[in-house]
Amino acid sequence: MAVSVAVPGPAAPAGSGPSPGRDLVGQLRADIVDGEFSPQERLKFADLAKRYDASFGTLREALAQLVSEAFVTQETNKGFAVASVSREEILEIAEHYIDLEQRAVASAIARGDDGWEAQIVAAHHRLNAIEKQPWEERVARHSDWVVRHREFHESLVAACQGPWLLRLRTMMFDQLDRYRFLTKMAPIKGGKSRGAEHGGLMEAVLDRDAGSASRLIDRHIRNTVDRAVNLL
Numbered sequence: 001m002a003v004s005v006a007v008p009g010p011a012a013p014a015g016s017g018p019s020p021g022r023d024l025v026g027q028l029r030a031d032i033v034d035g036e037f038s039p040q041e042r043l044k045f046a047d048l049a050k051r052y053d054a055s056f057g058t059l060r061e062a063l064a065q066l067v068s069e070a071f072v073t074q075e076t077n078k079g080f081a082v083a084s085v086s087r088e089e090i091l092e093i094a095e096h097y098i099d100l101e102q103r104a105v106a107s108a109i110a111r112g113d114d115g116w117e118a119q120i121v122a123a124h125h126r127l128n129a130i131e132k133q134p135w136e137e138r139v140a141r142h143s144d145w146v147v148r149h150r151e152f153h154e155s156l157v158a159a160c161q162g163p164w165l166l167r168l169r170t171m172m173f174d175q176l177d178r179y180r181f182l183t184k185m186a187p188i189k190g191g192k193s194r195g196a197e198h199g200g201l202m203e204a205v206l207d208r209d210a211g212s213a214s215r216l217i218d219r220h221i222r223n224t225v226d227r228a229v230n231l232l
Contacts, residue, residue, distance in 0.1 A: 024054055024062040032071050032082055033174050034146060035181030043072065043080040070175070087232050090179050094225045097172035101221070102214045104157035104169050109210050112159035117206055122150070123155040124202045131195030146180075152198060156205055176221075179228040197223070 028048075031037060043063060045056050052059070063080045066072040108116065127148040130141050138145065153173065159214050160166055197220045204212040 024052060024058060025065045027052060028062055028066060029069070029071055029174065032066070033177045035178075037082045038181075039082050039085045041082045043082065044079075045079075067169070071178075085179060085232065087229050090176070090225055090228055090232070093172055093175045094221055095175050097169070097208060098221050100165065100169040100172055101153075101157070101217050104160040104162070104165055105164070105205060105213050105217065106210045107161055108157050108159035109205060109208050109213065111161055116155075116159040120152075120155045120202055121206060123152040124198060127152045127198060128195055131198065150177075152202075156201070173212055176225075179225075194223075 009138045034226060036041065045059055048054065048059050049056060054062075067074050067080070071083055073079050073083050092187050127145070128143045130138060133141070151171075155157070157166060157169065197216065201213060201220060204216055
């Protein structure tokens with residue numbers, strides 16, 4: 001029996017099974033991305049079966065799929081574990097993601113309509129409602145921020161006409177997002193400056209300025225990566 005692959009979204013609360021419309025691969029992937037499991041943590045079938053209300057066979061197929069996506073590793077006689085993280089990996093992932101995001105945004109700028117622009121404005125408004133808050137409030141609403149941050153970046157590329165470009169871009173987004181657990185609880189002195197980065201990126205895209213958008217994407221991602229690298 002093949003396990004379908006869905007585009008990942010925000011993680012469901014711990015202890016809940018896959019939600020309607022979400023397959024087991026997507027749920028496991030989302031939980032790994034969101035730091036529900038630590039790097040190199042052993043993924044025990046008994047625990048996973050209880051958490052996701054799934055059979056061992058289904059879990060094995062789902063984990064094998066995630067091995068092929070580099071979220072999970074498998075060793076003979078040791079079973080499955082969450083993939084490790086490293087400075088070298090995040091730097092490589094960042095290079096690929098920046099390139100794919102720049103290309104996807106450029107495509108969206110060339111093809112987007114008024115509805116696409118309105119989607120970006122709405123997504124940014126929701127994200128900024130959290131990012132403009134004091135640090136303590138941002139920590140308390142971190143789960144909401146994760147969802148809204150993804151929605152904002154996805155809105156920027158929503159008008160891109162390259163299905164494979166979007167698939168590859170999403171893969172790199174998720175891999176890069178894995179490193180967010182390194183920084184999510186560390187106070188961000190420049191937390192509101194990150195909000196300013198998102199605002200500037202929105203304005204460049206709405207102005208249809210692909211050159212400025214490309215430069216802002218590069219700066220935005222590298223700032224995030226530098227912070228994660230310093231904590232590795």
